Each structure stands twice: as structure tokens, then as C-alpha cells.
Amino acid sequence: MKTHILMQRTLEPLEKYLNTKGLVEVIINKPGEIILETKNGFKYIQDNSLTLEYLEGFAQQLATTVNQKFGEYHPILSCTLPIYNYRTQIMGKSVVDTNFAMAIRCASANIYPLETWFDEKEISILKNAILTKKNILIAGGTSSGKTTFLNSILSLVPHEERILTIEDAKELELPQPNVTRLLKSKMGTDIAKTTYAHLINSAVRLRPDRIILGELDIDNTLPFLRVLNTGHGGSMATLHADSVDKSIEALIMNISLAGAGGNERAIEKYILNALDIIVHLKRIDRVTYKATLKELN
Ligand SMILES: Nc1ncnc2c1ncn2[C@@H]1O[C@H](COP(=O)(O)OP(=O)(O)O)[C@@H](O)[C@H]1O
Ligand SMILES: [Mg+2]
Structure with a gap:
């Protein structure tokens, strides 16, 4: 594919960094400097080839490759980095003081028992x-291990089952052979302008045994819970929340902010009907991760 060849060329100045062993994250806060995170912490590297011009060109090529847009009117890009399959977030001019910032999540998809x-x-x-x-x-703060945990339980799903996933970047590890992965740009910068409701309703018609949603937010909470409440078992999703109780609050808030507010008790009941188990995760330090399991009903 032509765009992939262009992407490969555009990636050249970053290749040596992306191939670092034990890499967790590659971060750029400003042109001229790159930060490599491993389990030993952050390593700062000055690199004059990472000019603003190069970085913006890189983001534009990346956006084109993944059918999104990046530029003056689309300064936020969330997608999967081709070739490497790493989740990538880029902030451009007008939304970051340094004109460019980027974080690439490279953590090897270790499946923990x-x-x-x-x-x-x-x-x-x-x-x-x-x-x-x-x-x-699966609830928790940023980097509390939600995706890691989701991958761990996905590895236990029987291989006879057909799995439908909806993610903004390809982070899920699916050893099962019968899988369809739907992608949804979080920023609405995709050219086709598909909504979560479109994708969730399509997922239901693609004969899923399970539907897995990368991350619940204002746009997808209600359509997702509706699917669960119409009898789709075996579904899984992650959510940003500080505790088990706050998870329910966060879901109520997502539904309200989506404009479907109303009787809070009724919404809570709807949520509790849809979910069976909440696992809350917490990162204590770089090597200690804790989990709380709560059965609902
Ligand atoms: N139980 C764990 N033990 C060690 N490292 C972990 C554990 N859970 C997550 N990590 C690491 O923590 C980082 C963040 O995990 P991730 O699952 O992406 O978090 P989240 O999805 O909550 O943002 C990754 O580098 C991951 O490898
Ligand atoms: Mg995650």
C-alpha cells in the first residue's frame, strides 16, 4: 500500500527510539526532544532532527494513513501507529503551548495471569x-492497568466464540481466530464521521458472541448499556473512575451528559441491570498494581 510506504519513510527518524527494548511509552513535549519511558523511568534525549516541521509532517502522514485529519482545524489525533500497532495521541498547534506534543503507548502487550x-x-x-x-x-485511573487486565481476561475467552471489538486504537490482544475489530476515532476526525451508536448497532448485527468496548465515555455509555440490557452477555469495557462506587457515578454522569438525563435512580437501576461485575484497578507504584472485585446484584 502506497500510504504505508510513505508512513514507513516518515517514521525513519523515530525508528531507533521505537525499537528500544523494554519501552513503555515514547513522549514528545516539544520539538527537539524525545523522552523514552521504560520501567527505570524517563530518559530525555535531545534530537535536532525532530523539528516542528518534521513532527507536523509526521502527524499529517499518520492521519492520512489512518483515514483521519490533522492540521490547523484538526489539532488532536488519536489513532494506532501503523507497522508498530501502538496507541498514539498527538496534540498540535492551538491546543498545546509548545505547538506539538505526542505520547505513543508501546508497552509490550504482556498477558499477566x-x-x-x-x-x-x-x-x-x-x-x-x-x-x-x-x-x-474494568475501572481505574489512567495507567492503572485497565487495558492490561482486559487483555488478561480476554485471553481466557473460549476460542470457539466470535468476538467483536470497538476501540479507538488497537490495544486489545485477541488470541481467538474469529474476531472483527471496529475502530472509532475519539475526536470525530475520521473522514466517514461514524458514531458510536452506528458501530455498536453494527456490532450487534455482525453476530457477536461478545462485544468488547475499549473505553466507555459520554458518547458510547448509553448505546453500550442498551446492548447489554437487551441480552448481550459476555461483554466487557473499561472506564476511567477512582473506585467501584465512583464507577457507577461516572456511568450516570456519562449518560446525563449525553443528554439522556432524568431520574437518577432509574438510570442507576439500568446500569446495575446491565453489569454483573466491576473490577477496580489501582497503580500503587511502577511495579505494584492492586485490584478490587465487586459482584453486583
Ligand atoms: N499488573 C501489572 N503489573 C505490571 N505492570 C502492569 C500491570 N498492569 C499494567 N501494567 C503496566 O502499566 C502500564 C499501563 O497499563 P495499561 O493497561 O495500559 O493502563 P490503562 O489502560 O489503565 O491506562 C503498562 O505499561 C502496563 O504494561
Ligand atoms: Mg487503556
Whole structure:
């Protein structure tokens, strides 16, 4: 594909960084400097080839390759970096004081065993919930390990099942052979302007055994919960929230902000009907991650 060849060329100045061993994240706060994060912390590197002109050209080529836009009128780009398959967030002129900022999440998709987070009893509850197709919400702050945990439980989904995913960047690891991955730009910068409701309704018609949603937000919470409440078991999604209780509050807030407000008790009941289990994750330090499991109903 022509765009891929152009993308490869555009990536050249970044290649040596992207191929660093044990890389967790590549960060650019401003032109001329790149920061490599590994488990040992941040390493700052001055690189004069990373000019604003190069970085903006890179973002434009990336946007073109993934059918999005980047530029004066579209200064925010969220997508998957081709070739590497890393989640990438870019902020351009007018939304960042340095005119360019970028974070590429490179963490190798390590599949951790459930023992990383839980004791035997909780593991048996979770395994049973996965096999009996309960709906599971994974909540936590930024970098608390939500995606990592979701990948870990996805690895336990039977390979006979057909999985439909909806993500803004390809972060999920799916060992199952029968998978369709739908992509939704978070910023509405995709050329086709598809909405979450379009994709969620399409997912239902694509014969899923399970629907997995990368991250719940204002636009997708209600359509997703509606699918769960119409009998689609085995679904999973992640959510930014500080605790189990705050997860329910955050979902109510998402629904209200989407304009479907009303009786809060009724909304809460709707949410509790849709979900069976909430796992809340917390990062204590670079190597310690904690989880709380709560069964609803
Ligand atoms: N249990 C864990 N043990 C060690 N590292 C972890 C664990 N969970 C997550 N990580 C690491 O923490 C970082 C953030 O994890 P991620 O799942 O992407 O978080 P989130 O989706 O909540 O933003 C990644 O580098 C990941 O490899
Ligand atoms: Mg995540």
C-alpha cells in the first residue's frame, strides 16, 4: 500500500527510539526532544532532527494513513501507529503551548495471569463469570492497568466464540481466530464521521458472541448499556473512575451528559441491570498494581 510506504519513510527518524527494548511509552513535549519511558523511568534525549516541521509532517502522514485529519482545524489525533500497532495521541498547534506534543503507548502487550491481582477465590469467581458470559466493567485511573487486565481476561475467552471489538486504537490482544475489530476515532476526525451508536448497532448485527468496548465515555455509555440490557452477555469495557462506587457515578454522569438525563435512580437501576461485575484497578507504584472485585446484584 502506497500510504504505508510513505508512513514507513516518515517514521525513519523515530525508528531507533521505537525499537528500544523494554519501552513503555515514547513522549514528545516539544520539538527537539524525545523522552523514552521504560520501567527505570524517563530518559530525555535531545534530537535536532525532530523539528516542528518534521513532527507536523509526521502527524499529517499518520492521519492520512489512518483515514483521519490533522492540521490547523484538526489539532488532536488519536489513532494506532501503523507497522508498530501502538496507541498514539498527538496534540498540535492551538491546543498545546509548545505547538506539538505526542505520547505513543508501546508497552509490550504482556498477558499477566489473574494471580497478579487476585487470590484463588476471586480468580474462581472471575473465571466463572467469563465462562458464563457475565458482563464485566474494568475501572481505574489512567495507567492503572485497565487495558492490561482486559487483555488478561480476554485471553481466557473460549476460542470457539466470535468476538467483536470497538476501540479507538488497537490495544486489545485477541488470541481467538474469529474476531472483527471496529475502530472509532475519539475526536470525530475520521473522514466517514461514524458514531458510536452506528458501530455498536453494527456490532450487534455482525453476530457477536461478545462485544468488547475499549473505553466507555459520554458518547458510547448509553448505546453500550442498551446492548447489554437487551441480552448481550459476555461483554466487557473499561472506564476511567477512582473506585467501584465512583464507577457507577461516572456511568450516570456519562449518560446525563449525553443528554439522556432524568431520574437518577432509574438510570442507576439500568446500569446495575446491565453489569454483573466491576473490577477496580489501582497503580500503587511502577511495579505494584492492586485490584478490587465487586459482584453486583
Ligand atoms: N499488573 C501489572 N503489573 C505490571 N505492570 C502492569 C500491570 N498492569 C499494567 N501494567 C503496566 O502499566 C502500564 C499501563 O497499563 P495499561 O493497561 O495500559 O493502563 P490503562 O489502560 O489503565 O491506562 C503498562 O505499561 C502496563 O504494561
Ligand atoms: Mg487503556
